[in-house]
Amino acid sequence: MASSPARPADPTVRPGAVSRPAPPARRRAVAPLRRRLTPYGFLLPGFLLYAAFMLVPIARAVQLSLYEWDGLTVGTYVGLDNFATVVTDPRLREAFVHALVLIFFYSVLPLLIGLLLAAVLNRGKVRGLPFFRTVIFLPQVVAMVVVAVAWRQIYAPDGSLNSGLRAIGLGSLARPWLGDYTFSLPAVGFVGTWVSMGLVTVLLLAGMSRIPVELFEAARLDGAGAVREFLAITLPAIRGEITVALTLTIIAALKTFDLVYVTTGGGPGTSTTVPSYEVYRRAFQLGEVGAAAAVGITLTIVIFGINLVVNKVGDRSTT
Amino acid sequence: MKNVVSARWAGLLTVAAMLSLAACAPGSENSDSDAPSPDADIRTDAAELGDLTLTVWDQEVRGGQNEQIEALNAAFQEAYPNITIDRVSQSFDDLATTLRLALTDNEAPDVVQANNGRNTMGAFVEADQLVPLNAYADAYGWADRYSPSVLQYSTYSEDGTVFGEGNLYGLPQVGEVVGVYYSKAKLAALGLEVPQTWTEFGAALESAKAAGEIPMQLGNIEAWPAGHLFGPLQAATVDPAEITMLGLGNAGASWETPENEEAAATLQGWVDAGYFNDGPNGTDYDAAWQALAAGNGVFLIGGSWLAADLEDAMGDDVGFFAPAAEAGGAIATTGGTGLPFAVTTASENPDAAAAYIDFLTSDEAMETIAKTGNLPVNRTAELAPADGVQSDVYGVFGAVTTDGSLLPYLDYATPTFGDTLGQSLQDLIAGEVTPAAFTAALEADYGEFTGSAG
Numbered sequence: 001m002a003s004s005p006a007r008p009a010d011p012t013v014r015p016g017a018v019s020r021p022a023p024p025a026r027r028r029a030v031a032p033l034r035r036r037l038t039p040y041g042f043l044l045p046g047f048l049l050y051a052a053f054m055l056v057p058i059a060r061a062v063q064l065s066l067y068e069w070d071g072l073t074v075g076t077y078v079g080l081d082n083f084a085t086v087v088t089d090p091r092l093r094e095a096f097v098h099a100l101v102l103i104f105f106y107s108v109l110p111l112l113i114g115l116l117l118a119a120v121l122n123r124g125k126v127r128g129l130p131f132f133r134t135v136i137f138l139p140q141v142v143a144m145v146v147v148a149v150a151w152r153q154i155y156a157p158d159g160s161l162n163s164g165l166r167a168i169g170l171g172s173l174a175r176p177w178l179g180d181y182t183f184s185l186p187a188v189g190f191v192g193t194w195v196s197m198g199l200v201t202v203l204l205l206a207g208m209s210r211i212p213v214e215l216f217e218a219a220r221l222d223g224a225g226a227v228r229e230f231l232a233i234t235l236p237a238i239r240g241e242i243t244v245a246l247t248l249t250i251i252a253a254l255k256t257f258d259l260v261y262v263t264t265g266g267g268p269g270t271s272t273t274v275p276s277y278e279v280y281r282r283a284f285q286l287g288e289v290g291a292a293a294a295v296g297i298t299l300t301i302v303i304f305g306i307n308l309v310v311n312k313v314g315d316r317s318t319t
Numbered sequence: 320m321k322n323v324v325s326a327r328w329a330g331l332l333t334v335a336a337m338l339s340l341a342a343c344a345p346g347s348e349n350s351d352s353d354a355p356s357p358d359a360d361i362r363t364d365a366a367e368l369g370d371l372t373l374t375v376w377d378q379e380v381r382g383g384q385n386e387q388i389e390a391l392n393a394a395f396q397e398a399y400p401n402i403t404i405d406r407v408s409q410s411f412d413d414l415a416t417t418l419r420l421a422l423t424d425n426e427a428p429d430v431v432q433a434n435n436g437r438n439t440m441g442a443f444v445e446a447d448q449l450v451p452l453n454a455y456a457d458a459y460g461w462a463d464r465y466s467p468s469v470l471q472y473s474t475y476s477e478d479g480t481v482f483g484e485g486n487l488y489g490l491p492q493v494g495e496v497v498g499v500y501y502s503k504a505k506l507a508a509l510g511l512e513v514p515q516t517w518t519e520f521g522a523a524l525e526s527a528k529a530a531g532e533i534p535m536q537l538g539n540i541e542a543w544p545a546g547h548l549f550g551p552l553q554a555a556t557v558d559p560a561e562i563t564m565l566g567l568g569n570a571g572a573s574w575e576t577p578e579n580e581e582a583a584a585t586l587q588g589w590v591d592a593g594y595f596n597d598g599p600n601g602t603d604y605d606a607a608w609q610a611l612a613a614g615n616g617v618f619l620i621g622g623s624w625l626a627a628d629l630e631d632a633m634g635d636d637v638g639f640f641a642p643a644a645e646a647g648g649a650i651a652t653t654g655g656t657g658l659p660f661a662v663t664t665a666s667e668n669p670d671a672a673a674a675y676i677d678f679l680t681s682d683e684a685m686e687t688i689a690k691t692g693n694l695p696v697n698r699t700a701e702l703a704p705a706d707g708v709q710s711d712v713y714g715v716f717g718a719v720t721t722d723g724s725l726l727p728y729l730d731y732a733t734p735t736f737g738d739t740l741g742q743s744l745q746d747l748i749a750g751e752v753t754p755a756a757f758t759a760a761l762e763a764d765y766g767e768f769t770g771s772a773g
Contacts, residue, residue: 267542
């Protein structure tokens with residue numbers, strides 16, 4: 001623009017505006033306030049939406065959690081009683097313990113498998129890598145309800161898992177997986193492993209592909225083997241990706257609802273209950289809206305807490 | 320830095336502002352719904368009520384159900400051209416989760432199908448959301464139309480604490496009864512007659528097992544199906560009046576009796592003897608009856624709602640019966656009604672709503688209901704089809720409602736009893752608990768509820 005002074009008719013070019021050395025002091029006092037407010041003006045529409053659909057519901061849930069309310073009549077204020085119940089109710093404690101077990105299946109196990117898979121795929125320079133990446137990622141794309149229905153069929157007493165076990169002579173291991181007191185929670189958890197694995201592997205693969213090849217060459221010249229390379233170069237380099245993967249999968253583990261709702265409904269007995277399912281059960285089946293809100297708030301705090309720790313630990317290396 | 324601090328303050332203030340905005344007790348915004356005045360004059364001349372629209376929320380979405388309600392709605396609007404029916408239909412589960420919110424809404428429907436149990440109809444009665452229909456019942460003569468053992472399931476005391484006595488809050492169209500489905504061919508191959516008593520039934524299971532058949536199919540991954548097995552079985556040893564008290568969650572009975580324990584022990588004994596398919600707790604409800612239809616198994620205990628599907632799959636081979644406690648004795652088995660239609664206190668036209676419910680449940684309506692393959696709650700025996708499993712089902716329901724006892728679904732008892740019963744039965748079937756511990760767990764739930772409810 002400045003290089004075409006032959007077109008002074010351009011209204012966006014104010015002659016002299018560029019060459020003015022400094023604004024006069026009189027205007028200086030006004031501009032900072034406006035300049036300070038302007039960004040908030042741009043944020044406002046987004047904030048209003050966010051407030052309407054996130055902050056207000058959360059505030060409302062916090063408020064509800066302080067009441068005993070059946071959803072129909074006027075609620076009574078009970079202070080923190082609902083939260084006391086969350087701690088003392090053995091059924092709820094059990095649900096939270098199940099959620100912690102699910103973290104192992106949703107996060108830890110996929111991470112271990114994902115590290116191995118990604119390292120092999122990355123190091124081996126496998127042909128058709130995009131194909132494998134797609135296949136591994138597929139479970140993430142399928143709706144959880146569909147996944148749950150499919151696995152319910154697989155785990156059925158005469159489903160494909162038991163048929164397979166019998167076919168290879170391991171019929172003694174066959175059992176009604178989702179109806180077994182010992183194995184129903186691991187069975188549900190394994191579905192989570194299957195789903196999370198794709199996301200974790202793809203994330204780690206992306207991280208590994210960023211590592212400069214020279215580093216590996218240097219290590220190899222120094223006589224490092226595959227394991228040494230992995231521990232000394234790959235692992236530290238993808239620490240950020242591991243943190244992201246853990247954060248996402250831990251959230252998924254703790255808020256599991258659809259999988260349990262469709263496969264076991266919390267059974268047999270109470271062996272697969274999870275906090276989110278308890279929220280649903282209390283709010284919609286038992287009409288204990290306040291108690292349900294308290295469980296939901298507690299769950300939110302637990303998710304925040306665990307992820308705060310994960311991110312603090314994960315960030316330490318990068319700073 | 321200063322900006323960050325002030326932004327934090329702004330955020331805090333915003334949250335505080337929102338909290339204070341919302342800081343009135345939940346539910347108080349809709350507590351002003353005008354209470355019903357039971358003494359108000361009622362009108363039964365629906366044609367004279369003027370032009371109006373009735374909003375009806377129902378869950379009659381499956382094949383035959385939808386057919387009958389559409390036919391009856393059309394007939395009603397033809398009979399009363401001044402009344403328009405605005406029908407909102409959704410599945411049973413959807414209705415259960417949305418009804419609470421709908422009733423407290425300003426635009427509440429006029430007529431709703433509310434499940435009988437304490438956490439649905441009972442809660443609505445307690446919250447004054449439903450109109451007591453006693454005056455209409457007198458005017459329309461509903462007591463003559465219905466059996467008292469049917470009406471008790473939509474009857475509550477005015478404060479909602481007593482179930483089965485007090486005001487009438489709704490009328491059902493169809494009946495449900497739980498009994499034993501069996502394969503006629505398999506039973507004949509075993510050289511057995513249809514068992515008349517629970518003792519004979521136990522013997523039949525033993526013979527079937529000895530012959531290498533799967534005696535009984537049970538799919539209990541959902542936890543509630545075993546309740547439909549335990550309910551009728553309980554009537555083999557426990558007095559029906561006692562079961563009704565337990566099932567309706569009214570004080571005065573106990574789960575911890577030798578009779579209840581014996582019923583539980585019988586069930587666990589059947590599991591130990593291998594009378595069920597492999598792993599009932601891990602089998603789908605639908606997979607179980609489909610297995611019976613596919614020729615795996617001799618018996619299946621289930622509700623009348625399975626009859627149509629089983630008949631489609633098995634044709635003439637399937638039969639239905641309910642064993643009695645003793646030879647020649649009256650039959651007592653679990654059953655109940657379809658979801659009753661009730662009138663909301665928010666309705667501006669309760670007279671028209673009552674007229675609509677009267678029309679849906681009239682003697683003529685029962686014919687439409689039977690014709691569309693449903694089990695009519697009244698005139699059951701006379702409307703029974705000539706043959707097929709439906710004829711058996713109609714026969715059992717007729718016998719139970721006239722001479723026998725229609726026992727309540729046990730999960731009506733308390734808001735949490737469905738869970739307690741389902742989990743305890745899964746425990747019992749898996750051998751995790753003894754029959755005594757089983758009845759103790761049920762007594763804990765029942766006792767806590769009846770104790771607190773007075």
